[in-house]
Amino acid sequence: MSYDCVCDYDVSFYRARIRKARKPHKCEECGSTIRPGEKYEHAFGICEGWTYSPNTCMPCRDLRQWVKNNVPCFCWAHGSMIDDAKEAIEEARHRAPQETVGLLFGFLRRKVMLDRANRERRAA
Numbered sequence: 001m002s003y004d005c006v007c008d009y010d011v012s013f014y015r016a017r018i019r020k021a022r023k024p025h026k027c028e029e030c031g032s033t034i035r036p037g038e039k040y041e042h043a044f045g046i047c048e049g050w051t052y053s054p055n056t057c058m059p060c061r062d063l064r065q066w067v068k069n070n071v072p073c074f075c076w077a078h079g080s081m082i083d084d085a086k087e088a089i090e091e092a093r094h095r096a097p098q099e100t101v102g103l104l105f106g107f108l109r110r111k112v113m114l115d116r117a118n119r120e121r122r123a124a
Helices: 058-070 081-095 103-123
Strands: 013-021 038-049 050-052 056-057
Touching: 038 058, 056 058, 058 081, 058 103, 081 103
Parallel strands: none
Antiparallel strands: 013 038, 038 050, 038 056
């Protein structure tokens, strides 16, 4: 599968690091609470002149990495990564249906695991 990839985000600076939470944070992607002691990704960026510093729980980060590994062009933004991932997968399936058999199933399976993990974290 090959096609041109054009991401139209004007990011002039971006840095992401894994941290261990000392206080509760909210995941920018799924909205779950990142509890003290849990690892999470903290990012800082400058996009089109605006600064942002989102936090992402590890299950959402893992989902994002899986999509990046399986979709040739995955343009995403913090806060809408899950929707962007589904859209990128649907576009890949449209462009190369024979080469992407099982891709949507793999994504949805991981999304269900993410939702379950979030329910368990809320219940604990």
